[in-house]
Amino acid sequence: MILPVVAYGHPVLKKKAQEIGPDYPDLKQFISDFWETMYEADGVGLAAPQVNRSIRIFAIDASPFVKDHPETDGLKKMFINAEIYNEEGDEWIFNEGCLSFPGMREDISRKPLIRIRWVDEDFQPHDQMFDGIVARVIQHEYDHIEGILMVDRITSLKRVLLKRRLNDITKGNVDTSYKMLFPQPKKRKI
Secondary structure (H helix, E strand, O other), rough: OOOEOOOOOOOHHOOEOOOOOOOOOOOHHHHHHHHHHHHHHHOEEEEHHHHHOOOOOOEEOOOHHHHOOOOOOEEEEEEEEEEEEEOOOEEEEEEEOOOOOOEEEEEEOOOOEEEEEEEEEOOOEEEEEEEHHEEEEEEEEHHHHOOOOHHHHHHHHHHHHHHHHHHHHHHHHHHOOOOOOOOOOOOOOO
């Protein structure tokens, strides 16, 4: 089942998400719906807060970057209760998009090397280092479970310049190819 993606302005996106255990209700179905939603929206990542669940789950499939980044070939992972505990290197800028900000892309600065621990959908523990574009995709989704949004990583001047566009997203005045949930839906004309 395709889940609606929550748009900028919804309070769930600003909350730090909660850890879950293997007994989380209907977890297998949620994970299946989660992947289906991400692919339907043409995303390379998706975090649970983006589908209105304040839990520490995110998924990535970085394979759309394979042409320029061969290391992303077949890289598909589900992260549950993740914790990035090390970031290294000189920050680099990359133009990022986000399903909760349809049609918007911004230059975001991030560290190129991370170390993260998590459990997978079978609650098997993992601890791994990632770099480059893969680290970036993980960091973007990790931000979502920490209540940090793409616009929190741009300058306050840039946010002011984007205010009208951000208001349009909040109100649902955007076109998307995927189902969305807007905090202030369009008012119907009578």
